[in-house]
Amino acid sequence: MTDHPTVEQLSAFIDGELSLASREAAIAHIRACPGCAARQDELIEVAAALRSRSALAWTEASTERVLARVASESAARRTASTRRDLTLPIAGAVALVAAVALAIVAPGVARGGLSGSGFAAIAALAPGGGLLSGHFLLALLLVAALGLAALPLIRTR
């Protein structure tokens, strides 16, 4: 490195946040340049002071504020992820409804044979008609499934 490293580079070097190439160049330069070595020592003194045991007694209000903010932000993140986690139970509920619907419909289809339509097969399940007719049962299951699928949309508002 022919140019002097910037303060930013010297500072990042202390933190081990320089790339390997930049780090090697910085080391080579600091060895050959007393001015940069002195500046580096000053920056290290500041970093070391803050990292020392006695610096832990730093109980200024700003520290409390930062920690409180970090805590509240991670708590908010946790709440957000909890909200996202509702997707799985809802998907499970929808799948369960679909499975129940299939369990009801499938035997009917099998009984109805290849010639009979799905609707006719369901209708055949409840020969008496009325409220328990196949069409009504199918409509009920569809409404229930749609309602569950719409649940996340309602909750996020």
Added chain:
Amino acid sequence: VDDPETETVKAVLTLARTLSEPLREALLLRDIQGLSYDEIAALQEVPLGTVRSRIAAARLAIVRGLER
């Protein structure tokens, strides 16, 4: 009587309190909390380069304050 090292720590802490909030926070997260630049960038919601310059500016301001 405090030893010279403790005196330096006190002086650095006093100077750190005079920094602007973003600089002081970045420095605190780095040197007290021990977070990486990436973690600080995510927390302060700024690019990595801003974290680098904030920490460097904070340290330089303290170095200059100690020289006085």
